[in-house]
Amino acid sequence: MTSPDTAPPTPTFPAGGEQEPFQLLAPDGTATQPDALPDPDTRLRLYRHMRRIRHFDERAWVLYRTGRLGVFPPYGGMEASQVGTAAALGPGDWLFPTYRDTGAALTHGLPVAQTLAYWRTSPHGWAMPQDLKVLPFYIPIATQYPHAVGAALAEKRKGTRNVALAYIGDGGSSEGDFHEALNFAGALTVPCVFILQNNGWAISVPTRTQTRAVNLARRADGYGIPGVRVDGNDVLATYVVTRGAVTRARDGGGPTLIETVTYRVKPHTLADDPSRYRTDADNLGWAEKDPILRLRTHLLGEGLLTEDADAALTREIEAEFEAALKEADGYPEPTPAEILDHVFAEPTPQLRRQRAQIEAEEGT
Amino acid sequence: MTATATPTKTMTMVAAINDALALALEADETVHVFGEDVGVMGGVFRATDGLQARFGAERVFDTPLAEAGIVGMGIGMGLAGLKPVAEIQFAGFLYPALDQVLSHLGRYRHRTRGRYHLPMVIRAPYGGGVHTPEQHADSPEAILAHTPGVKVVIPSTPADAKGLLLAAIQDPDPVFFLEAIKLYRSVKGEVPEGHYTVPLGQARVVTQGDDVTVICYGGMVEVAQKAAEAARPHGIGVEVIDLRTLVPLDTETVLASVRKTGRAVVVSEAPRTNGFHSEISATIAEEAIDFLRAPIRRVTGFDAPYPPFTSVEDVYRPSPVRVARAIREVMGY
Numbered sequence: 001m002t003s004p005d006t007a008p009p010t011p012t013f014p015a016g017g018e019q020e021p022f023q024l025l026a027p028d029g030t031a032t033q034p035d036a037l038p039d040p041d042t043r044l045r046l047y048r049h050m051r052r053i054r055h056f057d058e059r060a061w062v063l064y065r066t067g068r069l070g071v072f073p074p075y076g077g078m079e080a081s082q083v084g085t086a087a088a089l090g091p092g093d094w095l096f097p098t099y100r101d102t103g104a105a106l107t108h109g110l111p112v113a114q115t116l117a118y119w120r121t122s123p124h125g126w127a128m129p130q131d132l133k134v135l136p137f138y139i140p141i142a143t144q145y146p147h148a149v150g151a152a153l154a155e156k157r158k159g160t161r162n163v164a165l166a167y168i169g170d171g172g173s174s175e176g177d178f179h180e181a182l183n184f185a186g187a188l189t190v191p192c193v194f195i196l197q198n199n200g201w202a203i204s205v206p207t208r209t210q211t212r213a214v215n216l217a218r219r220a221d222g223y224g225i226p227g228v229r230v231d232g233n234d235v236l237a238t239y240v241v242t243r244g245a246v247t248r249a250r251d252g253g254g255p256t257l258i259e260t261v262t263y264r265v266k267p268h269t270l271a272d273d274p275s276r277y278r279t280d281a282d283n284l285g286w287a288e289k290d291p292i293l294r295l296r297t298h299l300l301g302e303g304l305l306t307e308d309a310d311a312a313l314t315r316e317i318e319a320e321f322e323a324a325l326k327e328a329d330g331y332p333e334p335t336p337a338e339i340l341d342h343v344f345a346e347p348t349p350q351l352r353r354q355r356a357q358i359e360a361e362e363g364t
Numbered sequence: 365m366t367a368t369a370t371p372t373k374t375m376t377m378v379a380a381i382n383d384a385l386a387l388a389l390e391a392d393e394t395v396h397v398f399g400e401d402v403g404v405m406g407g408v409f410r411a412t413d414g415l416q417a418r419f420g421a422e423r424v425f426d427t428p429l430a431e432a433g434i435v436g437m438g439i440g441m442g443l444a445g446l447k448p449v450a451e452i453q454f455a456g457f458l459y460p461a462l463d464q465v466l467s468h469l470g471r472y473r474h475r476t477r478g479r480y481h482l483p484m485v486i487r488a489p490y491g492g493g494v495h496t497p498e499q500h501a502d503s504p505e506a507i508l509a510h511t512p513g514v515k516v517v518i519p520s521t522p523a524d525a526k527g528l529l530l531a532a533i534q535d536p537d538p539v540f541f542l543e544a545i546k547l548y549r550s551v552k553g554e555v556p557e558g559h560y561t562v563p564l565g566q567a568r569v570v571t572q573g574d575d576v577t578v579i580c581y582g583g584m585v586e587v588a589q590k591a592a593e594a595a596r597p598h599g600i601g602v603e604v605i606d607l608r609t610l611v612p613l614d615t616e617t618v619l620a621s622v623r624k625t626g627r628a629v630v631v632s633e634a635p636r637t638n639g640f641h642s643e644i645s646a647t648i649a650e651e652a653i654d655f656l657r658a659p660i661r662r663v664t665g666f667d668a669p670y671p672p673f674t675s676v677e678d679v680y681r682p683s684p685v686r687v688a689r690a691i692r693e694v695m696g697y
Contacts, residue, residue: 127477140467150440180433342478345536348612
């Protein structure tokens with residue numbers, strides 16, 4: 001579970017045109033706006049989250065290769081985009097993740113064992129925790145954006161200060177649901193934060209083929225809501241901008257669209273072959289923008305992190321993952337008749353008969 | 365409805381629906397009614413007339429004109445603990461929202477293994493018979509009934525409309541509530557005052573008869589009744605069954621009747637191929653074929669878009685004459 005800290009002073013965002021994304025840390029770890037940085041504890045917390053979700057992503061690759069995980073959409077390289085946004089939420093807030101946002105869900109508090117079980121297609125992974133407002137990863141594109149608007153509207157009607165945050169990719173911003181959701185959210189002034197992770201590719205289609213728009217954040221202009229471009233490989237910038245939008249939403253200021261400009265270093269899924277559609281030249285320069293390395297350099301330079309503490313963090317993260325893997329290994333497979341569970345609160349006569357059929361034929 | 369004299373009022377179906385919405389809004393503050401033109405205007409058919417004035421613009425409100433947005437936002441409202449009651453202006457305008465229906469509406473309980481559920485009602489006028497412009501008269505119930513996790517309710521009387529709608533709003537699962545445009549103001553009936561429900565999943569035997577069973581719902585019930593009346597002087601006893609809900613489907617009432625009469629005619633105004641009438645026909649064939657004395661007949665629309673040509677609309681939409689013809693055919697087989 002995340003715990004929001006005191007928001008740092010809101011820096012001035014550049015506006016209009018094809019502006020450079022908002023940034024607090026240069027790729028070499030230098031602070032470009034030192035006064036706007038989150039406090040040291042928050043910087044360390046964000047670092048820990050990024051290390052933790054990268055470990056999950058790397059181990060997921062190995063587990064997939066050895067047949068111990070299903071098809072998995074990796075997010076390696078996008079840790080700052082996912083952590084900086086999800087870590088800006090509080091425990092009462094909603095998170096609507098796409099299939100590539102495992103890292104965001106882990107950051108919001110989805111347990112590792114359950115997340116592994118989800119990508120193993122086990123029912124134990126699909127039963128979302130009762131005490132956490134996170135939805136299962138959405139497979140269709142952009143369809144959860146209107147849901148986030150509705151959840152945000154419900155929180156507003158109930159008089160809470162909770163917000164809803166939803167993810168989308170650059171490809172998803174071509175879908176009608178994206179536009180309808182932004183329009184509804186603006187028209188109804190709901191506490192919703194829309195994250196558009198522009199990672200350069202919708203499977204094989206680059207953003208420049210997807211749309212003529214260069215600055216996707218400016219799409220917010222059409223709906224009368226603020227749109228902000230942020231360096232999605234700079235976790236501090238991503239966090240500060242999202243915190244600002246979350247605070248604004250809590251205070252009744254309405255929705256915000258945040259475009260995190262990042263890059264999908266890895267394939268679309270572990271079953272994908274990106275060499276068919278992109279070259280080494282496309283990837284050039286992105287490795288040096290590694291969000292974890294960037295913050296690590298900064299933290300070491302500031303004396304907030306030591307090599308020893310970093311090594312201890314590695315051991316802690318590995319131990320957590322291995323314990324979770326063991327727990328997930330212990331989950332039993334579903335029985336055949338479980339495919340008919342949870343269709344309705346009470347099964348219809350038709351479902352009762354179909355259950356009897358499965359039980360007779362499958363011997364369960 | 366109990367035997368003790370419940371006070372009733374004569375009202376149209378649209379008035380009964382308005383009454384049900386008002387009672388639901390009054391009883392449960394999580395109920396929210398929204399859609400295009402439902403607020404100030406009270407809906408194009410006035411089903412939500414006066415509700416915004418009475419319950420406020422936070423609970424009865426107009427949305428931007430976007431059906432996927434209406435259904436999608438309602439899904440989020442339901443997830444987060446409200447009871448959304450959305451209106452789609454015409455069932456033929458539902459199609460932009462079908463992704464939300466097919467991809468999400470019926471799946472939340474299943475895809476979260478019960479963690480979340482969707483107590484959402486989507487109301488939509490459907491069907492022909494009143495000379496609407498093109499795309500206003502569609503009957504898409506089979507698409508909806510083919511979607512797992514979604515219930516489908518289609519009333520044919522004012523009293524049923526009120527009781528079924530109150531049951532739908534109380535239901536913990538998503539319910540499509542289709543209202544036959546033809547019946548909104550053309551039929552009046554006695555409607556009990558106050559709150560009552562008609563349970564989902566129970567068909568209604570409209571008329572009893574021993575010779576042939578006519579299975580229908582919504583706007584086709586009065587058509588079937590007229591055909592049954594026409595058959596009576598010829599000594600043919602027609603049992604008319606109003607399904608009331610397609611999901612859950614009351615197969616027991618249908619099968620019991622067909623086992624008694626040995627003949628079945630299924631009526632709907634939807635296109636013929638893959639209609640819900642086909643599901644009824646298949647169920648009868650699977651479960652009661654040994655009782656049949658004649659092939660099952662379907663009386664339906666055609667595999668063409670509902671015609672916007674006023675003078676020939678009645679060719680498409682089943683008439684009492686076409687239903688009577690089917691009754692004669694199964695009697696003479």
